Amino acid sequence: MRVKYVLSEVLVGLWRNVTMTIAMIITMAVSLTMLGASGLIYTKVADMKQLYFEKIEVSIFMEKEFTEQQRPEMEAKLDGDPLIRDWQYIDKDQAYKRFQEMFRDSPDLLSVVKAEQLPASYRLKLVNPEEYKAISEQYSTVEGVDQVVDQSRVLDKIFNLFTAGQNIALVAAIAMAIAALLLVANTIQVAAYSKRREVAVMKLVGASNWFIQAPFVLEAVVAGLIGSVVGLIALIGLKQFLFDGALSTLQGLFAPVTWGEVFLTFPVMAGVGGLISAVTAWVTLRFYLRV
Structure with a gap:
């Protein structure tokens, strides 16, 4: 019964603040897409260095x-x-x-x-x-x-450009992650404020902290997981239309991005998105609800 109640509250919470939920999902998706892309860039540059260094x-x-x-x-x-x-x-x-x-x-x-x-x-x-x-x-x-x-004198200049690209992608991912954290915290605050009377009543009847916090935390986690799925779809689009499309003529120069590498980024994206959302929601509730 408790599990059913928590899940129903999660769905109600997501739908009640649907616009902020969508904004949170989009922000999380963009952040996780850039995180996944920067991870792929790091691994590909490392592969290229090894490939080219072996031929030097x-x-x-x-x-x-x-x-x-x-x-x-x-x-x-x-x-x-x-x-x-x-x-x-x-x-x-x-x-x-x-x-x-x-x-x-x-x-x-x-x-x-x-x-x-x-x-x-x-x-x-x-x-x-x-x-x-x-x-x-x-x-x-x-x-x-x-x-x-x-030959490595020329390659050093090329790898410096790739390293700069790595750093830019990573900084952008961190900036978007911070924006996602703030948006998650704000969404949870709004949701908690709208249910402040229910929370007060549950405290009076002896409900545990976990029982009160669980719907809010799971609401953030669901949004983070949906964002990771959207991010995976974006990475699939990047591979299909960019790496295998516009840049296909340069695959002899660049290490190819495989489908396996793209799909292997999803557990990382889902883990990061879910964990960040859960921790942010829990910390926000601790400071905001004082439960």
């Missing part, structure tokens, strides 16, 4: 005067370096073949560049690609080395 090569370009007699000393140094996992030597002829493949659509450029003009190089695979700076410092002063170039 450090290139040591030798001077044009570098000779075959200097190779043994250089290669012995590379073999003994614990930072290097593997290396490959590219002589001038191999470098010229690669150059021809890269610029096969620019015959004018190919006609003026000869094999002897291109430097020999070593392509290094590192044990930890993030230690490319140590390789640059170590080999840039070695005799016969012209320059040390690594």
Whole structure:
């Protein structure tokens, strides 16, 4: 009987303040959508970093005067370096073949560049690609080395942009979460005020604090859970129309967002939405009703 009463009061409370309930659900949905989106962005940037770092090569370009007699000393140094996992030597002829493949659509450029003009190089695979700076410092002063170039310098700029996007999404989610908290608290206050006489009577007849608070808390939790469902629908729309639609041509550059990852965000969104709503409602009642 008590459970039936509590559930009926939850439904009555949601319907009595229907406009504020809808506003609370929408605010919670927007907040949870941004929270879920920022979580997906964090995981995708982490995946992209791992993916690209695994492919990073450090290139040591030798001077044009570098000779075959200097190779043994250089290669012995590379073999003994614990930072290097593997290396490959590219002589001038191999470098010229690669150059021809890269610029096969620019015959004018190919006609003026000869094999002897291109430097020999070593392509290094590192044990930890993030230690490319140590390789640059170590080999840039070695005799016969012209320059040390690594792809991660460009990637660092790209990842800085993604990190900025992560932070913006997270700050926006926090701001919306604060707005949702205030709206939940205000809605619960209005609901409690409208039933203040009923609450006073229940206290007089010995009703427990839990029995009085339960309908208000569950009302907020239901709104939070509905908001999480709306947020999940919004994330599904983002994947369908943005990631798989407008950005589909860039999937070779970006780590794809899978359906599994989208649906795995729902338990987190529902848990956060339900918990925040419940705690906010309980704290509001403690201070407002003094029960």
